[in-house]
Amino acid sequence: QVQLQESGPGLVKPSETLSLTCTVSNYFIGSGFYWGWIRQAPGQGLEWIGTISHRESTYYNPFLQSRVTISLDTSKNQFFLRVTSVAATDTALYYCARGFSGSPDYFEYWGLGTLVTVSS
Amino acid sequence: IVMTQSPATLSVSPGERATLSCRASQSVRTNLAWYQQKPGQAPRLLIYSASTRATGVPARFSGSGSETEFTLTISSLQSEDFAVYYCQQYNNWPPRVTFGPGTKVDIK
Numbered sequence: 001q002v003q004l005q006e007s008g009p010g011l012v013k014p015s016e017t018l019s020l021t022c023t024v025s026n027y028f029i030g031s032g033f034y035w036g037w038i039r040q041a042p043g044q045g046l047e048w049i050g051t052i053s054h055r056e057s058t059y060y061n062p063f064l065q066s067r068v069t070i071s072l073d074t075s076k077n078q079f080f081l082r083v084t085s086v087a088a089t090d091t092a093l094y095y096c097a098r099g100f101s102g103s104p105d106y107f108e109y110w111g112l113g114t115l116v117t118v119s120s
Numbered sequence: 121i122v123m124t125q126s127p128a129t130l131s132v133s134p135g136e137r138a139t140l141s142c143r144a145s146q147s148v149r150t151n152l153a154w155y156q157q158k159p160g161q162a163p164r165l166l167i168y169s170a171s172t173r174a175t176g177v178p179a180r181f182s183g184s185g186s187e188t189e190f191t192l193t194i195s196s197l198q199s200e201d202f203a204v205y206y207c208q209q210y211n212n213w214p215p216r217v218t219f220g221p222g223t224k225v226d227i228k
Contacts, residue, residue: 046206048217059215104215106153110162
């Protein structure tokens with residue numbers, strides 16, 4: 001069973017950079033599939049942030065694209081999220097997930113999420 | 121593409137049928153999924169390609185629709201089915217994913 005676990009600082013100051021890591025177990029991320037980040041503000045719905053392929057092609061939510069970078073490190077079997085110039089509106093539970101098929105379509109396996117609060 | 125879901129909240133008695141709607145602002149063909157999210161849990165993929173159940177999903181869950189109108193039906197609600205349900209579409213190119221705002225199914 002594929003497992004994903006998010007990690008990173010729980011508190012980030014406004015205007016600074018949010019950096020999260022997703023560690024994948026029981027599947028080598030370099031073998032295939034797409035890997036994504038999704039967030040959920042408190043009491044709100046799901047928002048797609050972006051997706052990276054195992055070949056490192058990236059696709060971003062156009063509303064976040066200017067501030068977001070997703071990358072991966074196959075040697076560590078991890079992929080990463082970086083969001084610059086954060087504001088209170090970036091406070092959310094951040095999930096990493098694995099795609100369902102060979103297309104960047106649906107998300108089958110999810111981490112438990114990590115809460116990031118943006119506050120001074 | 122903007123996704124809308126209705127109703128925002130659906131109150132249903134156990135054993136009853138629940139019908140949830142999802143609408144896309146333009147055609148997504150059948151590139152649509154449904155997820156279930158329970159409090160404190162990550163979303164769970166229920167239906168993909170509009171009508172195919174994901175592995176392990178009970179047969180009481182069914183999806184239908186195409187283009188801009190989609191439906192998730194839960195034929196006989198069980199206690200474990202009370203949750204929030206999200207639809208999600210994806211574009212082939214450029215690859216984009218959009219979630220709907222969700223429908224909360226609660227106990228009547």
